Amino acid sequence: MPRGPNNKGESPLVLRQRLRITLRNLREQAGWSEREVATALGWQPASKLLRIERGVLDISVMDLCVLLHHYGVEDDAQVEELIRVAGQAHRQQYERFRDILPSELAYFLQYESAASMYRSYELSLVPGLLQTEEYARTILESRPITTDSDDVKERRVQLRMERQRILHRVDGFRAVFLLDEAVLHHQVGGPAIMLRQLRHVRAMADATNVEVRIVPFARGAHPGLRGPFVVLEFPSPDNNELAFIEHQGGGVAIDVKSSSPASYVELFWAVEDCSASASESSDMLDGAINRLTDVLRMS
CATH class of the missing domain: 1.10.260.40 (lambda repressor-like DNA-binding domains)
Structure with a gap:
């Protein structure tokens, strides 16, 4: 036993x-x-x-x-x-945010901080773990009709910023972010905010434990077009991977190994195969940064 x-x-x-x-x-x-x-x-x-x-x-x-x-x-x-x-x-890392956390997201966050590997695919927005504070604030303020007070909105931003601490762990944690090229073109908050956001993504891509890859428009139809998702892996071989699929109401978390018909890890790999190389992705980020710099210079 x-x-x-x-x-x-x-x-x-x-x-x-x-x-x-x-x-x-x-x-x-x-x-x-x-x-x-x-x-x-x-x-x-x-x-x-x-x-x-x-x-x-x-x-x-x-x-x-x-x-x-x-x-x-x-x-x-x-x-x-x-x-x-x-x-x-029973102790919760995000206890002070409990009142503003949807149950599914609260469940996911319990495991996000314990993961050893973080795989994220985004179709139109910069992933939450890579968002600047002003970009995150713009996204949260653009939500459909909401009764959130200004204080609650600000706490949601601070929750997102606190989650980013996972990227600075020194225990072997790794993160791979796949971004559809559309992410580079949605000027969330206008060109100035977007420029600062892309510069932040570019800087994070140089971190030793973070990889950022872009899926170019030229790839056409690919497995990731159905929507964004995150897959967590844990250090213990007994632990199932956990997937989080976002939707307007919050999201849903599932055990990858019990999902059907295919593993979300395999889906991630399929999208990764459609992405540009790390160096090509950096060039695409630099190109988007340069375009926004020119827009601001001419304005």
């Missing part, structure tokens, strides 16, 4: 991921399906266990003890360790 997660030096986000994997493994080794456990324990809705094992729902200490007893876990040290891990996993 597996021991509890080794949580020494790990973030609460990683602990939550490891805890859910441990609980799933314990159930499978006991020979129970999710529905059988939910029925035996009288849990309603029956999807409660499914949501716990997917990391969507926190597990209380009481429910954890009930599950461990049901799975026949009698090692006091293991039980104590899992209880401690569950408590630590």
Whole structure:
């Protein structure tokens, strides 16, 4: 029977991921399906266990003890360790933004900071992790009818800026951004704001752990035209990749390895195959920067 997660030096986000994997493994080794456990324990809705094992729902200490007893876990040290891990996993990095976070995005953010690899494809906008503050503010202010106060709007901008801290980690984290060429031509906020934004993207492309590639218009139809998405990978081989597909209402997070018909990692690779090389992409960025510089010079 597996021991509890080794949580020494790990973030609460990683602990939550490891805890859910441990609980799933314990159930499978006991020979129970999710529905059988939910029925035996009288849990309603029956999807409660499914949501716990997917990391969507926190597990209380009481429910954890009930599950461990049901799975026949009698090692006091293991039980104590899992209880401690569950408590630590409840801490949220973005707790102060909880009131403005859609549930699906909150779920995604729990894992974004724990990822070792970040793959992003964008069809029309600069990815959030590469946005300047003024570009992000313009995007958020352009949302459809909203009742957000000025304070809430500003907090949304600050949340986006705080998320960018992931790009400055020094633990082997890597990020690859694929941008459709359309991203370079949408003058969000006007030429001055867009110029500063593209210069920022160009500077980030020179970071050792960041790669920026452009998918040229000349590629024609390609697999990425259906819409933007993000794929996260984690350091543990037991962890599934997680995909986040954005839409107007927020987004949806799914386990890549359980998705159908094809892995989003493979989809990303297919779009990457359509992209220009790193050096060619840098040239395209420089070209867009030069065009905007000329526009401002002539204005």
